[in-house]
Amino acid sequence: MNIFSIIEEIEKVDPEFQDRISPRRDAIKNITSFGSKVAVAALPFALGALFKKAYGQTTVGDVNGTLNFALKLEYLEAAFYNTALNTPGLIPAADLAAFQTIAAHENAHVSFLKAVLGSAAVTQTSQGTAGVYDWTAGGTLPNYFATKDYTTFLIVANAFEDTGVRAYKGQAPFIIGNQTVLTAALNIHSVEARHASHIRTIRRKAGNGTTPKSWITGANDTGFAGIAANYAGEDNTMQGGVDVSALINPVTGAKFSASACTEAFDEPLTYAQVLPLVQPFGVK
Amino acid sequence: MENLTQNDEFVVQESSAPSKMQRRSFLKYAGAGAAAAGMLVASACKKHHDDNNTVDVGSGDIGVLNYAYALEQLEAAFYTQVVATPYSGMSPAELTAFTEIRDHEVLHREFLKAALGVNAIPALGVNFGSINFADRASVLAAAKAFEDTGVSAYNGAGYIISNSTYLGLAGKIVSVEARHAAFIRDLINYNSFADSSVIVDSSTGLDTSRKPSQVLPIVAVYLTTNLTANQLP
Structure with a gap:
């Protein structure tokens, strides 16, 4: 060494x-x-x-570091959806119930993580400017709340959920073997994936098209180049030393499609990769 | 050092014992040390069959991966049938989605088979007699059960895994199962993607996790093989 x-x-x-x-x-x-x-x-x-x-992160076993990172992301998501629900005219009536469900989950995740962390929990007011986020990410996004721009709001929601899934996935090795904490993190992780799937379905229906699928195809299938970094590496096909693009699908007798190879596996992001994606909103 | 990316070494063999190379490459990539390799070789020598019709998934990380492989076998066989005999009135969009989900599940199965190599349990016998493949509601209800059960199984077995590469792989698969679950649920009842039947405690917002001993009775109805996980907690 x-x-x-x-x-x-x-x-x-x-x-x-x-x-x-x-x-x-x-x-x-x-x-x-x-x-x-x-x-x-x-x-x-x-x-x-x-x-x-x-x-800002140690190796395996830094449970509080991992949970506080998760808490910061949940603070962001909860505030995002709370702001959306408090913006009359943004969310169409047909989708209101879905966003009430999603917001309730994110707020519950905040409460849960704060309870687990106790006095070690970072405070919400330590984020953004005294707890208030910049939803334009430093001016790189339009002010979709002010203009009630539902299309842009959905793209940001899509990116937040997919990125949340990736962030939790990247943290799992740091709490490996911890029955209570890892299991809780996995149980949040799959809820975020359910949210991501549904928000993608909303976007697909809104566009009356076939994209985005409820699963991630290749690197950045959102149709929005500005969030490409959130999807970096999602086109990976090497899994545990196995090149899945070389495997044969016994049903068809041919190799799996390139789309299937990337859709079947969601990819992790490290803390160092996630931080620059959420810092512009005020995550610290 | 062998080239880990030579495609022809990873082509799945027709026999139930893929080439030695697959297993070795997987272990090398995982960074498994000599001790772990020894443990895996030992478990490879263990019989998976206790009798003609019982398959035990084994112990430790290999046991968890075989448990996942068993569930993926079931899901892959189910969706293969769904696409082969579409229910009456299946829309083109639904057929496309079910074909994609089938490919994801078949790929999970083939990947785990290749990764496990000689440690893989044999192909399981399935019995979908309780599902009416001609009926949309019956197929969607079964799909929802498979996906929600799969998510809960991965969530509940993650902590048993000691190798971080294996844990990472399980994490890469489970979120795709959760995406499927939400999609199927939205087909049955729009906006039920994460309702209170899976996120049971609204104060925590956590998904459901199940132990192997809770999952196996749920899937037993679809198996002719007696699947056990007697060496997993």
Whole structure:
């Protein structure tokens, strides 16, 4: 194990990595100075501390870190749907019940996560500006609440739900083996996937077309290029070392379609990937 | 180091024991150490058949993956039949959706079979006599049961998994099952995608999870094989 080659590798994909872990690179200097004195066995812990500093998250077992990350995303989603329900004229009557259901779930997820975290829970007011979000994501989106632009609202909802699914999926390894916490996270994860499926169905019906499907096809099937980053990697076909695009469908006698290969597996996003997607709204 | 992406090494074999390469590649990718590999080899030697008609999924991570493989076998066989003999009045949009769902489930089955390699349980016998494939309501009710049960099974077995790659794979599949479940539910009764029959406690907003011992009796009616998970918690 060569920690310096690892850091070099990270720098190739994240040029600011060294600045991220320490503006003056003290962390690296410190590792160098005490590196010769620590046993090799201690290095994983030293690395863990580095990554926590860099990405605000430790490795396996940081239950509170994982749950607080989830809570921040649920605060965002709950506020998003609460704002929508408090904007008369935005949601058509036919879809009101669905968004009441979804909002109730997101608010319940907030309450549940706060109860689990207790005093360790981050506060809602720590997010955005004193708890108020910027729904235009720093001006990159139109002010769909003010103009009652349901189409744009649905695209944002679509992206929030799919991204939530990806974020929970990415956190699962950090709480592996924890029966209570992992099971709860999985039980939230699948609810977000149900929401995503339904919002995609609303969009499909609204457009009287065949897209978007209720499942994710390839990388960004939302028809909105501005949220491509939320779908980065969804076109992956390598699963656990198996190239699923090479498998034969016994029903047809041919390989599975490219669409089926990507639709059948939802892909995770890491904390470091999710944060830049939600920071413009005010998630901290 | 072998090239893990050579496609021809992953073509599913007709026999129930895919090539050794598939299993080795999967383990290598998963980063399994010598101890884990030893455990898997040991479990591979274990008999899955206790008698002619009983299949036990096994123990540990392989047990959970075989449990998933068993459920995917059932779903794949069901949707294959749905598409082969469409119910009367199936719309073109519904046929397209059911064909897509069939392909997802068949792919889950073929993927798990390839990933498990020699550790895979055999093909299970299915009995869909309780489903009227000519009737839309009967098919949709069965589809809803399969999808909701599948979601609850993955949710309830996740914590048993000790390898993070396997857990990640289960996570990649379960959210697709949840998307199916919501889609089917909306076909039956629009807006029932996540109603109180699955999100039972409105104060937590959590989906349903079930233990293997709760799932197996639900699916037993559709199986001629006696499927057990006696070594899973």
